[in-house]
Amino acid sequence: MNLKINDNVFDQFPNIETKNLVLESFMIKDAEEIFKIRSDDRVTKYLDRDNHKTVEESGSMIQSIIKSFEDKTGINWIIREKISFEVIGYIGYWNLIRENVRAEIGYALKPEYWGKGYMSEALLKVIEFxxxxxxxxxxxxNVNPQNKRSIKLLEKYGFKKEAHFREDYLYNGKYLDSEIYCLLEKDL
Ligand SMILES: CC(C)(COP(=O)(O)OP(=O)(O)OC[C@H]1O[C@@H](n2cnc3c(N)ncnc32)[C@H](O)[C@@H]1OP(=O)(O)O)[C@@H](O)C(=O)NCCC(=O)NCCS
Structure with missing residues (x-):
């Protein structure tokens, strides 16, 4: 049983390769691609965060993601499709709860790439990592209970629903419910 995070993973950015994808470090030059993702209503519908209004905003997100790796507080990958080398999404452990050897996962894909099994492919490797x-x-x-695509994905790998919080998140003048899904090492 793991009682401590392995900090060696922060020595060098851990690129990951899957059958169809490469998962790499975010770079500032990817800001326009991240903007395309985070300014798309279909993507942000259940993220319950404001759409990015400018490419600079996406650049700031990338900067804080790069800093989180330097600070050893998170690991996030940009996802490229091998065949086109296009940035199609991102995935990562954006919230590390070090004292509990636990991390919160987050991900998003450009909607043109939904329904191809790409996030399933990326998520499995990221879970194994x-x-x-x-x-x-x-x-x-942590998902919006209406985010069926995301829930289906988590359940596919054995994530269990452990909590349904009623109206615990105030966003845009509305109190929203949240569901917590979790996978233990021994579940995989
Ligand atoms: C959540 C999200 C990443 C899921 O994307 P997705 O493409 O549905 O997920 P998967 O990669 O698991 O693909 C599953 C789909 O691909 C299909 N598929 C095709 N080939 C496949 C393959 N080889 N393997 C697995 N699934 C395959 C499945 O049938 C399924 O399609 P369906 O939903 O129409 O039945 C995407 O909806 C998204 O970016 N949402 C916005 C951001 C977001 O909400 N993030 C989560 C916050 S908690």
């Missing part, structure tokens, strides 16, 4: 290399004990996802 999380348990085998990062030494996580548990991985959690």
């Amino acid at each position: 999380g348990f085998n290399d990062f030494n996580l004990h548990s991985i959690m996802g």
Whole structure:
């Protein structure tokens, strides 16, 4: 049983390759592609965060993601399709709860790439990295209960619903429910 995060993963950015995808470090030059993702209503519908209004905003997000790796507080990958080398989305452990050897996962794909199994492919490798290399004990996802695509994806790999919080999140003048899904190392 893992009792401590493996900090060696922060020595060098851990690129990941899957059958159809490469997962790499975010770069500032990817700001326009991230803007396309985070300014699209179909993507942000259940993220319950404001759409990015400018490419600069996406650049700031990238800067804080790069800093989180330097500070050893998160690992986030940009996802490229191998065949086109286009940035199609991102995935990562954006919130590391070090004392509990736990991390919160987040992900998004450009809608043109939904329904191809690409996020399933990326998520499996990121989960395996999380348990085998990062030494996580548990991985959690916080989802809007209406985000059926995301829930289906988490359940596919055995994430269990552990909580349904009623109206715990105030966004845009509305109190929204949240669901917490979790995968323990021993579940995989
Ligand atoms: C959540 C999100 C990443 C899921 O994307 P997705 O493409 O549905 O997820 P998957 O990669 O698991 O693909 C599954 C779909 O691909 C299909 N598929 C095709 N080939 C496949 C393959 N080889 N393997 C697996 N699935 C395949 C499946 O049938 C399924 O389609 P369906 O939903 O029409 O039945 C996407 O909806 C998204 O970016 N949402 C916006 C951001 C967001 O909400 N993030 C989560 C916040 S908690």
